[in-house]
Amino acid sequence: MKRYYQLLKETFPTKTAVLTELINLEAIHHLPKGTEYFVSDVHGEYQAFDYLLRSGSGLLKERIQACFEDLSIRDVDLDDFTLYVLYPEEKMERETSRLGRKALEAKLASHIPYLIQVVRFVGSKYTRSKVRKAMPKEFAYIIEELLAEVERRRNKADYFQAIIDKVQALGQLDELVIALSRLIQELTVDHLHLVGDIYDRGPEPDKILDRLQGQRSVDIQWGNHDITWMGAFSGSHVCMVNVIRIAARYNNLSLIEDRYGINLRRLIEYSQAHYQPLPALTPILDGESISQSEADLLNQLQQATAILQFKLENALIERRPDFQLGHRQLLAKVCYEDKTICLDGQTYPLQDFETSCLKPDSPCQLTAEEEEILEQLMYRFQASERLARHVDLLFEKGSMYLVYNQQLLFHGCIPLHDNGDFKSLRIEGVSYAGKDLLDFYEEQIRLAYRQPHIHDDFATDLFWYLWIGETSSLFGKTAMTTFERYYIADKATHEEKKNAYYQLRNDPAICQMILTAFGLGSDSHIINGHTPVKEKAGESPIKAEGKMLVIDGGFAKGYQKKTGLAGYTLVYNSFGLQLVAHRPFTGVEDVLDGGGDIISAQRLVEEVDERILVKSTTIGEQLQQEITALEHLYHHFEDY
Incomplete structure (x- = not known):
């Protein structure tokens, strides 16, 4: 402690300098808190995201x-x-x-x-x-x-x-x-919270991350789509194949090849050699127009990466029995003679299921060619300097959850049983649940990030569990039914049953139980993303009598038909909390023509009786620690 005050004295070498800083910090304490903006699930929609930052979400x-x-x-x-x-x-x-x-x-x-x-x-x-x-x-x-x-x-x-x-x-x-x-824009948004899912669906997540790198004050809560990109860079082959598959599905290969500089040529040649375009793998274009040859390439690449993903997933499930994912080893459940699969006692025909790269007696075994392709791809992913900068930013500014100004932020869910108890994940005889579960997840994936050249250890495999696991706080469903949605026509098999959390979060008592577990009191709120609010169908983003705020309003274009909106921004200033609903952003030219107003509704969530000052915030707590240390130094200056 003595050394700490000696270093502090080097920064403030005179009592007058200490006094000046004390007065400055005390003055800051009594200023109104800055305005925080919360957005989630931006899914690569850079132009709309950029407009929100420029316009303070239209305000x-x-x-x-x-x-x-x-x-x-x-x-x-x-x-x-x-x-x-x-x-x-x-x-x-x-x-x-x-x-x-x-x-x-x-x-x-x-x-x-x-x-x-x-x-x-x-x-x-x-x-x-x-x-x-x-x-x-x-x-x-x-x-x-x-x-x-x-x-x-x-x-x-x-x-x-x-x-x-x-x-x-x-x-x-x-x-x-x-x-x-630009100064006006920056001062309007004092702090930005991005509650997960920067990547996938939309075309420009990289530009969003570039924008965040220049943001003065920002934090990120990791989303399930972010975690697979982080996993890919940290050494997970199955995460890497998954991000390529999704890019092919939504015609976003230019992100990987052109802007991240990752050469996919060897994988594309492999997919074209072994697969022919099939209807079930038609890419989702969201109104874009591309040539037939481009569509065919995306189709073939999607098929190849899907099969590679299922092979890698099977091996991961085999070596991680604690994940309890044995029911998802689907390649082993296929009858290759008649191309059917038995799920939950019922047999379904498989459509457009190409088996040329699968051996019926060992369908999950990678070929030498596939192993070579995966090794080359991993090298290229990890050699991408721009991807490295973006993943570094996600780890530097990001976390599984955040407690900030007495609010609890996380992307997906806190896994619960139907009775409201925390649902646990048992690893090597130790059970993790609630806050401890999220802390465990974060500790492990940070370990994998620090050891990117280890590819099949537990920490690296956990990235994939966070993508598909029932007790994943980023997923929280019984199964990720990618296989079924590709190959089985019966839509009943496509259902992904949600964790009880998604129903129980409407209960104020459940929300308070969660808040208490994270050390928060009755005046706090949970701020959540991940599941688009279907406001068009009458769903409200304000749940549990205001305890729960779900701010995924359909930022990505693909969700807007269901939500009826184009996203929410939660605004928290010194007067309270306000939720702003948005219409779709139609482009810079429309804004300049006078038609760019995106605000469709403003709702007061909570108004405070007395204006909130900096001293009552997370920053205020940090400043108070500095004030306490400086006061001690001032009164004992000669001792150091």
Whole structure:
């Protein structure tokens, strides 16, 4: 402890420096808490996700209007002004064509005082230091000067205008407007929580992760689709094959090949040599148009990876009896003579089930060619520098669950029995349930991540269990029926029975039991994703008398017909919790045409009696620890 205070003294070498920091931290304690935004299940829909961050989930326009409610603003259309804040580059490009360069510069110069006022308004709940840190470095001095003089006192009006004139004369007016717009966007979203499922279905999860890398304050709760990509990079062959299969199913191979630089040529050649296109494996295109040859390739690749997946899965189940997945060794249940399978005592014919790469006496055995392909693919996945950066970010910012500002965040479920007791997973004689189960999962997959060249140890295999396991907090169903959905026409076999959690989460007592297990009290909430809320059919995202908030509203286009929406954002500011429902994002051009409003409904979830201050938050707890240490150092300064 003495060494700790000696190091602290090196940072604050005088009592005056300690006092200054104490005053600063105490002042921060009494500021209103920053605004948190919660989204989930973004599934590669980068354009819509980017718009949510730029617009504060559509609420930025309201902030701008509130800014000028009591201020005089002349000759400015606030709707048009808002577009400059949302998409400054695109808006200026349009206006250059419409107005001409000279007229545009005059307009931009007239906007700068108002942009500065908005910066002051959205930054008013932060310290000057925090606002300063958020400023683009190249314009930090200019913005600070403009902020100091925005009120345009008579004796400084010329000074203020001189700054703008000089910026314009040096050809930097566009860049200053862009810098101010981005600063406003950043200050609007103080902290972002992404409650799982960045990957799969949509085409650009990589761009979402690039965007998150530049986000000042963010955390991620891992989703089941994220975990397979993390597993693929961490050495799981079955996870790797699965992500390729899903990419082929949704026509997203460009993510793997072009943007992650992973060469699939050997696997594609193998799939084309052994498989012919079959109806059951037709790719899902969500309205996209591709050539027949492209569709055939996706079909064949999907077949090859599906069979490889089932082979690898069987071997994993064989070596992990504790996973209790023996009933899912489906290749061993097939009658290869007549292409049928017996499930739960009933026999079903198999459709489009290609057996050329399966040996009836040992259907789960990999061929030498398959083993070579898998080894090459794993090398390429782990050699992808961009994928490495993204998986590193998922581990750095991510977790199985998070307790933050007295809220409990996790993607899927807390596995339960029908009676509400925690459902356990027994591994080598030790049972894990509730919070301990999620802690165990996280400990093991972090171990696998640190040892990526070990491919069939327990920790690496656990990635797959999290994808398909009944007691997985990321899946929570009796079975992942991929095989049945591909090869059995009877849809009754496609059912994936959900864990009791998904029904019991409507009960406030059950939700409170879960919250208590994670050390939280009666004022807390569970924030959940994973299962799209079918609001179109009357389902509510607010459950258990407000204890449970399910914020998967169908961000991915494929879910929107069922949900009737295009996602939710939960907004938690110093006044309480608000749920914002969204219409589909139809593109930047529609926004610039004035038709980009995505808010379909706003619902007050909970309003607090007294405005929440920083001292009552998770950040406040951390600051209090710093304050306590600094107070000790101040009173015993000479001892160190």
